[in-house]
Amino acid sequence: MKQYIEKLIKSSFDKLCAAGELSTAYPKVQIDASKDLQHGDFACNIALALAKEAKRKPRDVAEMIVKNLPSSPRILKVEIAGPGFINFFLTPQAFQAIIPEILTAGKNYGRVDIGKGQRILVEFVSSNPTGPLHVGHGRHAAYGAVVSDLLEYIGYSVHREYYVNDAGRQMDILAVSVWLRYLELCGETFPFPANAYKGDYIVAIAKNLKEKYDRNLFKLTKDVFVDLPLDEPAGGDKEIYIDALIARTKKLLGEDFYLQVFDLTLETILTNIREDLAEFGVTFQEWFSERSFTQTDIVDRHIAQMQKDGLVYEQDGALWFRSSNYGDDKDRVLQRANGMRTYFANDLLYHIHKFERGFTSAIDIFGSDHHGYIPRMKAGLQAYGIAPERLTYLLVQFVTLYRGGEQVQMSTRSGSFVTLRELREEVGNDAARYFYVMRKCEQHMDFDLDLAKAKSNENPMYYVQYAYARICSVFRQLAEKQITFTPEEGLAHLELLTQPQELKLLATMAEYKDVIVSAATLHEPHQLTQYLRELANDFHTYYNACQFLVEDAHLRAARLILIMAVRQVLGNGLQLIGVSTPENM
RNA sequence: GCACCAGUGGCUCAGCUGGAUAGAGCAACGGACUACGAAUCCGUAGGUCGGGGGUUCGAAUCCCUCCUGGUGCACCA
Numbered sequence: 321m322k323q324y325i326e327k328l329i330k331s332s333f334d335k336l337c338a339a340g341e342l343s344t345a346y347p348k349v350q351i352d353a354s355k356d357l358q359h360g361d362f363a364c365n366i367a368l369a370l371a372k373e374a375k376r377k378p379r380d381v382a383e384m385i386v387k388n389l390p391s392s393p394r395i396l397k398v399e400i401a402g403p404g405f406i407n408f409f410l411t412p413q414a415f416q417a418i419i420p421e422i423l424t425a426g427k428n429y430g431r432v433d434i435g436k437g438q439r440i441l442v443e444f445v446s447s448n449p450t451g452p453l454h455v456g457h458g459r460h461a462a463y464g465a466v467v468s469d470l471l472e473y474i475g476y477s478v479h480r481e482y483y484v485n486d487a488g489r490q491m492d493i494l495a496v497s498v499w500l501r502y503l504e505l506c507g508e509t510f511p512f513p514a515n516a517y518k519g520d521y522i523v524a525i526a527k528n529l530k531e532k533y534d535r536n537l538f539k540l541t542k543d544v545f546v547d548l549p550l551d552e553p554a555g556g557d558k559e560i561y562i563d564a565l566i567a568r569t570k571k572l573l574g575e576d577f578y579l580q581v582f583d584l585t586l587e588t589i590l591t592n593i594r595e596d597l598a599e600f601g602v603t604f605q606e607w608f609s610e611r612s613f614t615q616t617d618i619v620d621r622h623i624a625q626m627q628k629d630g631l632v633y634e635q636d637g638a639l640w641f642r643s644s645n646y647g648d649d650k651d652r653v654l655q656r657a658n659g660m661r662t663y664f665a666n667d668l669l670y671h672i673h674k675f676e677r678g679f680t681s682a683i684d685i686f687g688s689d690h691h692g693y694i695p696r697m698k699a700g701l702q703a704y705g706i707a708p709e710r711l712t713y714l715l716v717q718f719v720t721l722y723r724g725g726e727q728v729q730m731s732t733r734s735g736s737f738v739t740l741r742e743l744r745e746e747v748g749n750d751a752a753r754y755f756y757v758m759r760k761c762e763q764h765m766d767f768d769l770d771l772a773k774a775k776s777n778e779n780p781m782y783y784v785q786y787a788y789a790r791i792c793s794v795f796r797q798l799a800e801k802q803i804t805f806t807p808e809e810g811l812a813h814l815e816l817l818t819q820p821q822e823l824k825l826l827a828t829m830a831e832y833k834d835v836i837v838s839a840a841t842l843h844e845p846h847q848l849t850q851y852l853r854e855l856a857n858d859f860h861t862y863y864n865a866c867q868f869l870v871e872d873a874h875l876r877a878a879r880l881i882l883i884m885a886v887r888q889v890l891g892n893g894l895q896l897i898g899v900s901t902p903e904n905m
Numbered sequence: 906g907c908a909c910c911a912g913u914g915g916c917u918c919a920g921c922u923g924g925a926u927a928g929a930g931c932a933a934c935g936g937a938c939u940a941c942g943a944a945u946c947c948g949u950a951g952g953u954c955g956g957g958g959g960u961u962c963g964a965a966u967c968c969c970u971c972c973u974g975g976u977g978c979a980c981c982a
Binding site: 348350352354356359363365368371377378401402403404405448485487488489490491559636637638639640649650652653654655656657658660662663664666667687688689690691692693694695715717718758759760762763764766768778779780782783785786787789790793794795796797798801846847850853854857860861863864865867868869870904905 | 907908909910911917918919922924925926929930931932937940941942943944945946947962963974975976977978979980981982
């Protein structure tokens with residue numbers, strides 16, 4: 321409808337230009353659905369935008385535009401108001417036309433083709449496989465999934481990717497943690513390292529290890545801990561201590577056995593993460609392994625290329641990337657003095673590789689604590705000749721859990737955290753999905769478990785689902801009362817839909833496409849939850865104001881076809897955010 | 906110290922590519938079931954949009970500055 325009105329305005333504008341009344345360029349105009357019914361259905365600000373350049377009063381410009389508007393069966397009247405807004409009042413027919421459009425498109429109502437099939441890579445969650453997903457990851461998962469689905473809905477070809485950090489020191493600490501628990505299961509006792517992973521899942525993996533290998537991986541405690549530096553509780557440094565312990569473990573077990581422990585640990589945790597996400601309705605096209613990527617020669621080749629291009633220099637035995645030439649605060653190390661590549665080096669090349677794989681753009685959904693990382697990554701891409709705008713960072717703020725009015729303390733290392741799985745079991749997938757995307761991503765989220773569990777009417781998800789179920793219930797009543805109804809009957813009498821509540825519902829439904837496009841392009845799923853609440857509210861209001869199953873067969877059919885369209889839009893929206901559409905509750 | 910995000914009714918938030926009287930929900934108060942589900946609806950009350958400057962026809966929105974909260978500033982990942 322907006323586009324339609326814009327066309328009318330453009331036509332009037334062109335006419336004025338041709339007549340020499342106006343000589344300015346067509347400005348950026350805004351056409352918005354009015355908040356206040358007194359301001360009509362849509363308002364346009366073109367006169368205010370033009371006034372300055374045309375050197376006329378806004379209201380005069382508005383008058384000229386209105387005078388030259390082509391007439392249309394969809395426009396009831398046009399008024400000039402306030403400082404120079406042009407308000408459009410639509411005819412009921414204009415609203416009613418939305419119903420056949422919705423019902424014809426069905427599940428695809430709302431789909432548009434803005435993306436034109438462009439390939440876009442969305443990387444999200446990418447949590448280190450060092451433990452189960454917790455509630456923070458859940459927000460990333462839900463948000464990333466909905467953003468991806470929305471982009472797909474507007475015509476992009478979306479590739480959802482999980483970057484598996486299966487290399488590096490954290491993974492070694494994890495493997496050692498498991499092995500030490502294994503030793504305990506073999507009957508050894510010793511103080512557990514301060515910096516090791518302590519969650520129950522570590523013990524569970526150790527049990528598997530014990531079952532699979534019995535005592536084949538066993539080493540005596542005294543051999544493991546002999547001549548190690550002091551751990552933190554003893555006054556030492558926990559980082560130095562754990563590194564020494566990793567080296568000792570590798571030495572005692574040998575490379576093959578160490579890898580067995582490592583792989584079993586990784587596989588167990590990764591499988592758990594995969595299943596957890598799948599149950600949450602979040603799936604990926606690709607699980608991209610850091611380890612296998614860094615084992616290729618791509619990384620070395622790219623670093624060599626950067627050296628050749630003069631983007632890199634050597635200092636204190638390390639290899640530095642001149643990121644400060646590209647807007648970063650300082651230069652960054654790619655290769656440490658000990659010959660090891662930094663995480664940044666691998667990650668940068670991974671991102672370059674994304675574009676080499678043919679994606680026109682990429683989105684990274686990261687925790688907001690990574691914000692400082694963005695400039696160096698963009699610098700790296702730019703240095704490589706990849707326009708930094710092709711990579712978009714979406715930063716997701718933390719989730720704080722409240723239970724019994726108190727903040728739940730969370731720490732991955734100490735193992736005291738609430739997992740996504742626990743959350744899903746407590747509040748259900750639907751509520752979790754809905755709540756996670758209800759807030760814009762950069763907004764810090766307080767998640768009150770008691771409230772979410774309460775399943776009271778404070779939960780906006782129930783409100784929307786209830787509207788859907790209520791409509792289903794009406795159609796069940798229809799069957800019980802053996803009233804016949806066909807969509808054709810309804811479509812034939814749309815002109816009977818003239819009640820204010822009916823026009824409001826039609827107007828809200830007509831906005832759906834705009835909401836989808838806006839939510840998708842701005843990566844703001846909360847716009848959709850907000851919209852669904854409004855549509856549900858319009859329906860509930862209608863429900864209380866008018867009866868559907870009335871005597872008059874024509875009116876009845878028209879009303880039924882209307883709520884059928886409402887059900888379609890509610891269903892499409894709920895599906896997009898990954899929430900079920902129960903026919904009764 | 907530098908950087909990023911946030912600061913809107915009692916609470917949780919929307920509005921932020923400048924637009925008409927700042928919107929919802931919850932909580933509070935008052936109403937509506939002999940009708941398709943009252944898990945609903947309708948109404949009332951409640952706000953110096955963190956403070957102060959500026960830009961302009963117009964600022965919650967843009968600029969500057971200050972204050973508060975969170976986060977980040979490794980040859981860790």
